[in-house]
Amino acid sequence: RNKARVSTRNMAMSRQKKLDKMDVIELAAEKPKPEFNFRYGRTPGKMLFETHDLVIGYGEPLSKPLNFYMERGQKIALVGTNGIGKTTLLKSMLGLIPSLSGSCDQGENLQIGYFEQEVKGDNKNTCIEELWQEFPSYSQYEIRSALAKCGLTTKHIESQVRVLSGGEQAKVRLCKLVNRDTNILVLDEPTNHLDVDAKDELKKALKEYRGSLLLICHEPEFYQDVVNEVWDMSKWTTKVL
Numbered sequence: 001r002n003k004a005r006v007s008t009r010n011m012a013m014s015r016q017k018k019l020d021k022m023d024v025i026e027l028a029a030e031k032p033k034p035e036f037n038f039r040y041g042r043t044p045g046k047m048l049f050e051t052h053d054l055v056i057g058y059g060e061p062l063s064k065p066l067n068f069y070m071e072r073g074q075k076i077a078l079v080g081t082n083g084i085g086k087t088t089l090l091k092s093m094l095g096l097i098p099s100l101s102g103s104c105d106q107g108e109n110l111q112i113g114y115f116e117q118e119v120k121g122d123n124k125n126t127c128i129e130e131l132w133q134e135f136p137s138y139s140q141y142e143i144r145s146a147l148a149k150c151g152l153t154t155k156h157i158e159s160q161v162r163v164l165s166g167g168e169q170a171k172v173r174l175c176k177l178v179n180r181d182t183n184i185l186v187l188d189e190p191t192n193h194l195d196v197d198a199k200d201e202l203k204k205a206l207k208e209y210r211g212s213l214l215l216i217c218h219e220p221e222f223y224q225d226v227v228n229e230v231w232d233m234s235k236w237t238t239k240v241l
């Protein structure tokens with residue numbers, strides 16, 4: 001239009017010349033850096049978990065009768081070789097699976113943020129739907145921003161969770177955790193599929209987190225700056241190692 005109008009023709013032609021000389025570049029691929037800022041809820045009671053002769057396992061016992069105590073403010077790494085029963089212990093403590101005998105008491109006002117090691121199932125939700133189920137009051141914009149903040153691109157955000165890579169799926173699950181009020185995080189190998197950047201960011205976020213932490217992790221470089229105690233499952237197992 002400007003080229004056709006006499007009064008703007010010269011300007012438009014010179015702009016056209018400039019444009020013709022420019023190299024067309026590819027847009028840099030969207031590669032957002034994740035940021036995990038966990039929300040802290042209310043202050044729980046002093047006791048978080050207390051077991052009474054708790055024996056875990058499936059049919060056969062995996063542990064001796066356990067009597068331990070977890071207190072507000074503790075940040076603990078739970079370590080031990082594959083198959084020793086770390087995941088089973090967490091699930092028993094949370095009451096997700098029955099224990100063989102004994103019990104585990106939970107403290108007052110716990111707001112538990114649980115990250116499962118493996119999530120199976122036939123879930124066809126997109127990331128947006130997945131988050132919306134958890135936070136129905138969010139606007140579409142808020143859902144998208146929350147996912148982008150966890151390092152997911154627009155393309156991932158609109159895809160079904162089940163087609164994403166392990167690392168991308170972990171980011172979706174972390175997104176659900178960080179945006180909820182919690183006062184204790186129970187994380188089962190959260191770093192398994194994460195890349196270096198995401199791992200560094202998660203480490204930083206866990207260091208800053210004001211609540212308590214029970215973390216299963218096989219990497220000392222990750223947990224040693226984050227926790228103030230290490231619990232070794234090999235002391236509790238019935239297995240001969």
Ligand SMILES: Nc1ncnc2c1ncn2[C@@H]1O[C@H](COP(=O)(O)OP(=O)(O)OP(=O)(O)O)[C@@H](O)[C@H]1O
Nearest residue numbers: 058062080081082083084085086087088089117189
């Ligand atoms: N649903 C189940 N039914 C029967 N046995 C199970 C079940 N889930 C796990 N096991 C067995 O219980 C033992 C402990 O498993 P668990 O998943 O707690 O180990 P883990 O310490 O978390 O190992 P990893 O480091 O590989 O995650 C293993 O020998 C496993 O094969």
Ligand SMILES: [Mg+2]
Nearest residue numbers: 086087088117
């Ligand atoms: Mg496990």
